[in-house]
Amino acid sequence: MSTPVHRAIAALPVPGEWTWQVVVRLRRRTLGIEVDESGDVLFAVPPNADPAAVARAVRTRLPRLAREVRDRRARPDEPAKELVGGTGSNYLGRRHRLRLLPAGEGGRVRLYRSWLELPRPRTADEGARRIAQWYEACGTRWLAGRLSSYASRITHHASRVGLPAPRVEARDLGPKWGALGQDRDIAVHWAVLQLPPSLVDLVLVHELCHLRAPGHGVAFRRQVRLVLPDAEEREKLFADAEPVLWRGAVR
Known part of the structure; x- marks a missing residue:
């Protein structure tokens, strides 16, 4: 219409x-x-x-x-993984290999030394779902600590947004990498946690700055660069990395 x-x-x-x-x-x-x-x-x-x-x-x-x-x-087709022993998985920029455990052993996904351990699932989709849940749980804890340092009320400090820390969580956001909710809480796609901390910070700061500046205009870009002076360089790195982020597709 x-x-x-x-x-x-x-x-x-x-x-x-x-x-x-x-x-x-x-x-x-x-x-x-x-x-x-x-x-x-x-x-x-x-x-x-x-x-x-x-x-x-x-x-x-x-x-x-x-x-x-x-x-x-x-953009190429969404990357898919085969969940077999030795398959690579990244967490905060570090490479880990998948280790399949007997189905009843431990019962949970965990990071152990250089291995991401997964009790053998009944189906590949179930395995992907459990790994995503692990990213969400670990990522939410990591993001909470990370966000508080950016949102702290530090007077006259150009590298802080100067806001009380909102709630933050890692979850599946579909095609979005970050989102600011109606309640002003922040969400980051769990897949972003595969990237190095500097690029996860970029998504986090992007959403945090929306608390001060809605939209993506001049005021918003200025705010992002006050917090991250090298934001443009990080954005280029993120643009190169995000098309190949694994978001749960299996084969």
């Missing part, structure tokens, strides 16, 4: 090959832009959105948005 906001965006030089839509979300106060796994774009707006203001905001983001759409469409 055509709306004033939809018509305002359609009047911009949006590439004709894009698939995009506008949705009204009652709880939104600012424009939100989401790009899904296939490169389709969703513009989320509040009920009282000003079409002209939305169009101006979208126009400023078109170059960066075009790169994201292009990268999503060029």
Whole structure:
């Protein structure tokens, strides 16, 4: 259905090959832009959105948005693993090998020395689910300690956001790597915990900075760089690493 906001965006030089839509979300106060796994774009707006203001905001983001759409469409198929002994798994940037234990031994996934130990599952999907749950549990504990250092109230310290620490957890976020909830809690995709701490920090700080600056405009970018002066370098490393992150697919 055509709306004033939809018509305002359609009047911009949006590439004709894009698939995009506008949705009204009652709880939104600012424009939100989401790009899904296939490169389709969703513009989320509040009920009282000003079409002209939305169009101006979208126009400023078109170059960066075009790169994201292009990268999503060029992304290879999601990596899949075969859960056999010796299969590699990363946790916080360190490589570990999978060790399958007898089904009744220990009953839980654990990291032991250089091994990620998994009691033999009945199916590959069950094994992947249990490994993901291990990432979620360990990742949530690690993220909580990490986040508090960034959110501490440290006056006149440029490397801190200056906010009380919200709750944070690692969980499956589908196509997103990080999310800020309506309750202002932060979630990080468990798959991100495969990356080195500096890149996990990038996702964490990205969401934390949204507490101060909604959207991805100039104010938000400035805030991220106050916290992480080398954010641009980290973003390039993350862009190279994220297409091959394992998110639970098995073969």
